[in-house]
Amino acid sequence: MRIGQFAQRAGVTPRTVRYYESLGLLGPNEREGGGFRYYTEVELARLQKINVLKGLGLSLDEIAVVIPLYFEDSTGLRGKRKVLEILNAHLQETEEKLESLNQFRSDLKTNIDRIQQWIDEHA
Amino acid sequence: MRIGQFAQRAGVTPRTVRYYESLGLLGPNEREGGGFRYYTEVELARLQKINVLKGLGLSLDEIAVVIPLYFEDSTGLRGKRKVLEILNAHLQETEEKLESLNQFRSDLKTNIDRIQQWIDEHA
DNA sequence: TCTATCCTTAACGTAAACGTCAGATTTGAG
DNA sequence: CTCAAATCTGACGTTTACGTTAAGGATAGA
Structure with missing residues (x-):
């Protein structure tokens, strides 16, 4: 699948996909033939995960730190400990x-009730 | 209290205070004597409330809509109904x-546990 | 083969939320 | 009264997360 369909299926624009690639959030994939980007379902899942994290208010920089956990196997004890630190901080936040x-x-509920009551009384 | 102390007590800069004033989040207060802004504890509470709402991810524009509820008495039935709409939307969000x-x-917890376990096993 | 559509990079534009000067004025402590 | 510190009003700069042309190359169906 090329960038157009890929982006559409994730609910973003091609521009966004290239931007994420430039930040290292999405890998620079195979560029078969004429230099086009081709994506698979795996990459799509990754992009969708990015969208979820964004919805939670994480910045793209923060996502760049967390996202590898979902799709890559970080190796080495020191790396794991560092990741653990970051995740615990995120957990607290x-x-x-x-x-x-x-x-x-x-x-919000309090205010809503108060206003609703005011309206009821003055109806 | 003038803008310097005011801002500091709220954990923001004077520039931020003036910016909020320009957006209507904070009122244009008394300008005694030489044109300085003077603030009270009431305004401080308002500014702190703004900070809380910001921490929840609300934009300044959204805050401008919600904040009067905490400190002003909006009048008129039509206004109330409109505010009710907005608040209910916010509630759903x-x-x-x-x-x-x-x-x-x-x-996060799942990932933390997984990594912690990996570390324990390889210790 | 032609053409409509999709893709490429490069580069400038935008909105939000301030930061950061510059130059003038006001305040308050000594 | 004096003078450093605080404040004032512009106005331009910055970052994030993209949008939007511009000028060209690739692909696929008729």
Whole structure:
């Protein structure tokens, strides 16, 4: 599959795919024949994973650090320890975000109820 | 309190404060005497709230929509209904984010455990 | 073979959220 | 009163994550 279909199936533009490649998020693949990029389902899964992580608010730089874990086998003990560090930091951040988000949700609900009640009273 | 101390107590820079003012997130306050901005604890609470919302990934534009609810009394039925719409949309987004974030957290834990186990085995 | 469509690189444009000067004015401590 | 420190208003610079031409080469169906 070439870049057009590849990008479309992931819900992004070809430009985005090339940009990610330039950042090292997607590998420089086979360039058969006329210099076109060809992708497989494996690469597609990777791109979709990137989108999920982006949706969680990770920057592309952060994703570049985490994404290899899903698709490559990092080798060496020191590398693993480093990755462990990073992941634990992300875990802590994530849990703090979860807490804030729950608080935010409850604030939202309170406000919604308050306004709804005001509307009901003045209907 | 003037802008320097104000900004510092909120963990931002004076430039950020002026920027927020230009967006309408913080009011154009009293400009006693020589044209300096003077702030109170109330404004500080507002600025801190803005920081929390930012930490949750809301854009300044989105915050501009939500923040008045915490500190001002929006008036009029039509306004209330509109605000209600926006808040409900935010609530839905928030709940989706919560779900994704929980998934992300569980993925992280899985990876951490996997790596930790690998390290233990090869220690 | 022709042509419509897809692909290539290179380079400039954009929006958000500030940072960073420059040059003038105000404040407050000594 | 004096003078360094803080503040003021522009205005241009920066980063992230792409969008958007421009000018050409490759591919596939009629």
